[in-house]
Amino acid sequence: MTKETKLSVNINKIATLRNARGGNVPNVIQAAIDIESFGADGITVHPRPDERHIRYADVYALKKVLTTEFNIEGNPIERFMDLVLEVKPTQVTLVPDPPDALTSNAGWDTVTHAAFLKKVVERLKKAGIRVSIFVNPDERMVEGAARVGADRVELYTEPYARLYPQDREAAIAPYLKAAAAARDLGLGLNAGHDLNLENLAFLKEQIPFLDEVSIGHALISDALYLGLENTVQLYLRRLGRQA
Ligand SMILES: CC(=O)[C@@H](O)[C@H](O)COP(=O)(O)O
Numbered sequence: 001m002t003k004e005t006k007l008s009v010n011i012n013k014i015a016t017l018r019n020a021r022g023g024n025v026p027n028v029i030q031a032a033i034d035i036e037s038f039g040a041d042g043i044t045v046h047p048r049p050d051e052r053h054i055r056y057a058d059v060y061a062l063k064k065v066l067t068t069e070f071n072i073e074g075n076p077i078e079r080f081m082d083l084v085l086e087v088k089p090t091q092v093t094l095v096p097d098p099p100d101a102l103t104s105n106a107g108w109d110t111v112t113h114a115a116f117l118k119k120v121v122e123r124l125k126k127a128g129i130r131v132s133i134f135v136n137p138d139e140r141m142v143e144g145a146a147r148v149g150a151d152r153v154e155l156y157t158e159p160y161a162r163l164y165p166q167d168r169e170a171a172i173a174p175y176l177k178a179a180a181a182a183r184d185l186g187l188g189l190n191a192g193h194d195l196n197l198e199n200l201a202f203l204k205e206q207i208p209f210l211d212e213v214s215i216g217h218a219l220i221s222d223a224l225y226l227g228l229e230n231t232v233q234l235y236l237r238r239l240g241r242q243a
């Protein structure tokens, strides 16, 4: 079954550039508005505890202006939970990152942490927020996410991106199994991390029922050469979308 796969642009790295000089250039909020106008289906942010890029204040400001889907990613520490329960975005993606992580480097162990995740999911769904759990491409972790009541899983695609240039068939293999498990369990299916203009089309071709990809680092880097509007539309075309 083929469905339209939505593109959620992660704007963390625009905030990285803004923070580098201490001012408001580039304007993160205006960039998000513009990215929506260029055709993106959503905006993703990952407000980390050290606010190295996206600040908690950005999240409140974005909530006021976004007209597409708003996806907030993070480790559900109490400060994060207070933020998302107040802001009530379209979706929260639960990520197990420790505070000092350079970037996300693993999905949840949804079996070991089942009791904790079940309570977090319940709180978020009670607030009307769609919940996605970030997992490695492992059927057992997908099944665990379903057991704790998640609406979706997001497959962590760094291993796919790393192996893709050498052997794309081997790279996609675990994702095909995990994606089929999600579909069979009635879970929505997201994917993200290190997706780019080279590897995105094959992922979509092999998993046509993907609901959403969230892409940031490569997309914003590409935009430095190709322009932001053109880049958003190039990514949409890799998803088979008419930009
Ligand atoms: C969960 C995920 O893969 C992304 O949100 C990633 O964590 C981006 O975070 P940084 O932009 O801080 O690398």
Ligand SMILES: NCC(=O)COP(=O)(O)O
Residues within 6 Å of the ligand: 010, 044, 073, 154, 191, 192, 193, 194, 195, 214, 215, 216, 217, 218, 219
């Ligand atoms: N969930 C993945 C995301 O939001 C962006 O990851 P990346 O494209 O910056 O690696």
